[in-house]
Amino acid sequence: MLKVENLYKSFGKINAVDGVSFEVKKGDVFGLLGPNGAGKSTTISMISTLLAPSAGEILYDGKSIFDNQKSVRQRLGVVPQEIALYPTLSGYENLRFWGSIYGLKGDLLKKRIDEVSDIIELNGRLKDRVDKYSGGMKRRLNIGAALLHTPEMLIMDEPTVGIDPQSRNHILDTVLRLNKQGITIIYTSHYMEEVEYLCNKVCIMDEGKIIASGSQDELVEMIREKTQINVRLNRMDSLIAEKLKEINGVSDARISDDTVVLHGENADTLLAEIALKVSEGGMFIKSIDVKKPNLEAVFLHLTGKALRD
Amino acid sequence: MKMLSIIIKDLKTILSDKHAVAIIIIMPLILMTILSFALKSSFSDGDYFDESVKIAVVKLYNGDEDSRMFDETLRNGIFSKNMGEETINELGDSSRDVDPERIFFEEFLGSDEVSKIISYRIVDEKTAMELLDKKEVSAVVTLPEKFVYDMKINLVTPFRNNVDIKVEVHPDKSIEGVVVKSVMEAYSSAMSSVIIGKNVIIEEAMANGVGELKNLDDVMEEVTSVIEDMNIEIKDVLVEGRKSITSADYYAAAMMSMFILFSAGHGGRMLLEEKENKTYQRMIIAGTSRFGILSGKFVVVFLLSSIQITIMTIYSHFVLKVQWGSIINTAIISAAAAFAVAGLGTFIASATFKAGNFKLANTFESAIIQIMALLGGSFFPVDVMPEVIQNLSFLSLNGLALKSYLKVMSGYGLNDVIKSVAALGLIGLVFLILSVAVLRGKEEHYVKHNKVKAVKA
Incomplete structure (x- = not known):
């Protein structure tokens, strides 16, 4: 559906985007993950036809978006990182304006405003001025303004920045709902957990480059890191670590205070055996904490720094 | 859309x-x-003018020459054909009291009413245009050649000679120009009424024989007194077709x-x-x-x-x-x-x-x-x-x-x-x-x- 090939963008001597390539297929929720300044927003700006690349190509359904701006723009919905709305106008007036900018009018415009206000769950507050809205409501309206013209692909640039957890969950659920309705989504964020929750494909960007891409499992597999299991016991026996190491699939076990820290593969099958060994040693388990490797770990592994550095 | x-x-x-x-x-x-x-x-x-409007007056005539010409016309012209020497002399003496320059500069421009509105200086033609260009004056009023002669003909004889007083206004001083033009129109109008009144007296006297023309001095005095009584108010001038x-x-x-x-x-x-x-x-x-x-x-x-x-x-x-x-x-x-x-x-x-x-x-x-x-x-x-x-x-x-x-x-x-x-x-x-x-x-x-x-x- 969308193919980005060797995309470059320079601002003076700074290469904001440095040879980025990826492909988004119809129905994907495609995540662009990276810290602030990684080049995600610049990449998004080029895909949404706002910025011209210094070099490279972007194809939409096999055709260059440079040659088909008009039709591509009608097929894309863009949710900017900022609240790009008119605060002194009402929610309804904002939706009506953005709908008309996309060429909607009359009954169709009214119908779409009704539908979109259902999706973003703002129907009861559309008459209020936007500057009276909470941060979460503004974010939802910001998304709504990009949905009016029924786009095939929705590009969302950090749509949850600066809002409370409840509003964030609402937006994440909205994104998944939209995807189920058939909208392909490109979602940028520096929140690892959002990307993990939403995306079936992920590109990790840092300093203008893609440092890893694939499905979440593929990315985790790439760093070959094992699941960490922390077993907290009622009392500690110095031999227990050695006994647990004997379990097939456990690669490492060490004692830390009242907890045995293990690393291994396939945590689900290991847990039963761990419980048995502990019981044989005359102890019992107070708690077990399983930590699977995640995208944060992938990023840390690849760059040597945390996502929010 | x-x-x-x-x-x-x-x-x-x-x-x-x-x-x-x-x-x-x-x-x-x-x-x-x-x-x-x-x-x-x-x-x-x-009126929103705090200061009087400055104008330059250009004299294209020679006052002495015009007076000499008028005396000559009086003695040798058609008007004097049926008059005796004594009457002509009497008329000539009386006409000397009618001084168009004095009427224009002292009795008209110098009057209390007009001097509040307009201040003038007499300059040559070239200087006047320079002053106008520099906007040092708002308008130039030019008194034509033979002004004194023509005005004396108009004021003393039954004949009427055309006197074109030219007013040139700087384009940026249009409001002041309106004032100057209006004042000049008022002058012209007042002079016309005086001349018409005088003509009636003289023509009637001539119709009844020159001998009936008595007290010509009184007639001339009447002429100047009408001019002196001429009352010009800027408000009245502007009212005519223009709102203040x-x-x-x-x-x-x-x-x-x-x-x-x-x-x-x-x-x-x-x-x-x-x-x-x-x-x-x-x-x-x-x-x-x-x-x-x-x-x-x-x-x-x-x-x-x-x-x-x-x-x-x-x-x-x-x-x-x-x-x-x-x-x-x-x-x-x-x-x-x-x-x-x-x-x-x-x-x-x-x-x-x-x-x-x-x-x-x-x-x-x-x-x-x-x-x-x-x-x-x-x-x-x-x-x-x-x-x-x-x-x-x-x-x-x-x-x-x-x-x-x-x-x-x-x-x-x-x-x-x-x-x-x-x-x-x-x-x-x-x-x-x-x-x-x-x-x-x-x-x-x-x-x-x-x-x-x-x-x-």
Whole structure:
């Protein structure tokens, strides 16, 4: 559906985007993950036809978006990182304006405003001025303004920045709902957990480059890191670590205070055996904490720094 | 459709901003009301000239030569054919008491009424034109060749010779010019009535035989006394076809001309504000061209200033009793002024957008508008200001609008303001072209994208 090939963008001597390539297929929720300044927003700006690349190509359904701006723009919905709305106008007036900018009018415009206000769950507050809205409501309206013209692909640039957890969950659920309705989504964020929750494909960007891409499992597999299991016991026996190491699939076990820290593969099958060994040693388990490797770990592994550095 | 949506949205945005509404609509209404009443005394009897109008008088005649010619005509002309030597001498002696120069300079221009309005100096033709060019005088009054001779013929004999007194006015001093022309017309009219009265006496005397012409001195005395009694009031002069300007008239037009500039200031901020709010980028992504957006801003400023003008004219008419004159002419001036303001606002918008900060728009609102208001006469009439300011008044867009409104209020037609109206239109057009030039090339755009393939790959 969308193919980005060797995309470059320079601002003076700074290469904001440095040879980025990826492909988004119809129905994907495609995540662009990276810290602030990684080049995600610049990449998004080029895909949404706002910025011209210094070099490279972007194809939409096999055709260059440079040659088909008009039709591509009608097929894309863009949710900017900022609240790009008119605060002194009402929610309804904002939706009506953005709908008309996309060429909607009359009954169709009214119908779409009704539908979109259902999706973003703002129907009861559309008459209020936007500057009276909470941060979460503004974010939802910001998304709504990009949905009016029924786009095939929705590009969302950090749509949850600066809002409370409840509003964030609402937006994440909205994104998944939209995807189920058939909208392909490109979602940028520096929140690892959002990307993990939403995306079936992920590109990790840092300093203008893609440092890893694939499905979440593929990315985790790439760093070959094992699941960490922390077993907290009622009392500690110095031999227990050695006994647990004997379990097939456990690669490492060490004692830390009242907890045995293990690393291994396939945590689900290991847990039963761990419980048995502990019981044989005359102890019992107070708690077990399983930590699977995640995208944060992938990023840390690849760059040597945390996502929010 | 897109542009209409942008225009409606922008108008709603501005009119929902209480601060903006206070500046562009409420404040001028308050100020024009206060100034109309506070400065009423400065516009007493509808005249807003604090100083007398300066004129230069050019004498193209030779007074002694004209008198000698008149004596000769009196002795040898047709008029004296049926008169005896004694009567001719008596008439000649009496005519010497009728001195057209004295009547014009001392009894007319020197009278209390006229000297309050006009101060004059006698210069040669060349100097007069230089003074007019430098605006040191508002008008040049030229007394023609054989002025004394022709006036004596008119005043003493039954014949009438044509006397053309020429009045030349500096284009920038049109209001003063009206005063001078009106005063000269009053002089001409008064002299005509005197001459007609005198002719009746002389013709009747001649019809009854020259011998019946008694007490010619009394007749001549009657002639001069009529001139002395001639009463010229500037108010009366202006009333004829021209309405005088009151303080309410003046400040309604002055505040309106000034405050429409704030629409340009608001318009000047809109483009960069949209960019900072990212709504500009969102419109571009939605397929709106940046020149489409710019055109929208132009129309918005035009409509905004038109709304201001409409509200202020209606308010001033009904509350301050301002008579704006011809509605059509006022509408034409208003359209031209709004067009100029829209062009200026669009230019500020482009330049502010290019600069990426609001310094220009801020400077325009806080300083340039005030300077333009001063130069254009929005605070005080330009005519009472120092000459330096008068000479710079052409720089002010509001000055052109104000001048035009005042003329139409005074009863002038469209022809008398067409230059100012055209200048306003030209200003709007020039600024509009400049704004497009400034915005062109500002941003990279996909249209110009050369589709360079991955050179670094």
